[in-house]
Amino acid sequence: MTSAVPTPRTEDVPQVAADPAPRGGRRSLAAALLLGAAGAALALLASRQSWAHGTAAVAGGDFPLTAKGSDVTGVPAALAIVGLAALVAVFAVRRTGRLLVSLLLALSGVGIVVAALLGADDSAALDDKAAETSGDAAARISDLSHTGWPYAAVAAGALILAAGLLALFCGRNWPAMSGRYERDGAPRPRAPRRAPDPDRPEDLWKAIDRGEDPTREP
Numbered sequence: 001m002t003s004a005v006p007t008p009r010t011e012d013v014p015q016v017a018a019d020p021a022p023r024g025g026r027r028s029l030a031a032a033l034l035l036g037a038a039g040a041a042l043a044l045l046a047s048r049q050s051w052a053h054g055t056a057a058v059a060g061g062d063f064p065l066t067a068k069g070s071d072v073t074g075v076p077a078a079l080a081i082v083g084l085a086a087l088v089a090v091f092a093v094r095r096t097g098r099l100l101v102s103l104l105l106a107l108s109g110v111g112i113v114v115a116a117l118l119g120a121d122d123s124a125a126l127d128d129k130a131a132e133t134s135g136d137a138a139a140r141i142s143d144l145s146h147t148g149w150p151y152a153a154v155a156a157g158a159l160i161l162a163a164g165l166l167a168l169f170c171g172r173n174w175p176a177m178s179g180r181y182e183r184d185g186a187p188r189p190r191a192p193r194r195a196p197d198p199d200r201p202e203d204l205w206k207a208i209d210r211g212e213d214p215t216r217e218p
Contacts (some may be wrong), residue, residue: 025173032166036087036105039159043080043112046153051119054141056130063133065141067125069149075115076153083108083160090167091174098171106164112157120150 047069055062070077086105093101126141133139167174 025170025175028166028170029174032090032163032170033087035159035166036083036163039109039112039156039163040080040084040087041156042159043076043083043153043156046116046149046156047074047077047080049149049152050147051150052123052126052144052146054123054126054130054144056126056133056139056141058134062142065126065129065133067129069119069153071125071129072119072122072150073115076112076156079108079111079115080156080160083112083163087163087167090171098174099168102164102167102171104164105167106161109157109159109161109164112160113154114157116150116153116157120154121146 049069050066051069051072052067054065054067056065057063083105086101086108089101090098090105123141123144126144127139130139130141131137
């Protein structure tokens with residue numbers, strides 16, 4: 001039995017595909033994703049580690065104190081989250097919007113580097129803890145030493161900066177997430193509906209459900 005419904009021609013249906021990315025664009029895209037994600041993860045990790053150690057003089061003797069990265073400065077962790085958001089937003093915008101978001105990504109990396117370098121030899125966080133522990137507002141930390149985690153945060157900022165620079169200079173060749181779902185505004189053709197077969201009760205019921213009169217001649 002031959003179907004009465006004509007097969008729609010493929011040229012009648014608009015095909016909308018995502019923007020093709022050149023080979024070099026795909027490589028830079030993968031590199032930016034890897035650098036940005038790794039940098040943000042490293043910055044968040046470094047912020048939770050110990051950056052400085054020291055002792056505070058209390059009535060019972062010296063009391064050891066530790067300052068985490070988040071105690072010294074909250075900038076690296078905050079900018080790591082901003083950098084991640086910017087990295088995702090790069091694929092949701094185009095042209096000027098992509099340029100601005102890429103610039104924000106690069107500046108997030110710069111901010112992390114600067115904040116981590118300033119906190120690498122900071123003693124203010126431990127001085128505050130020494131004053132709180134000893135009950136003396138004038139107390140200061142002694143035997144101060146620093147770890148390598150601030151410089152890990154510096155490396156994290158450099159990775160995010162590299163991702164931002166890749167987005168700035170190569171982002172024009174990257175596809176956008178919205179490109180696959182865009183339509184050209186042309187109406188889509190509708191396949192002609194087959195008239196219900198009077199010998200098939202199920203076709204008659206379906207026509208009635210659609211609000212059609214199955215007894216009406218086509």
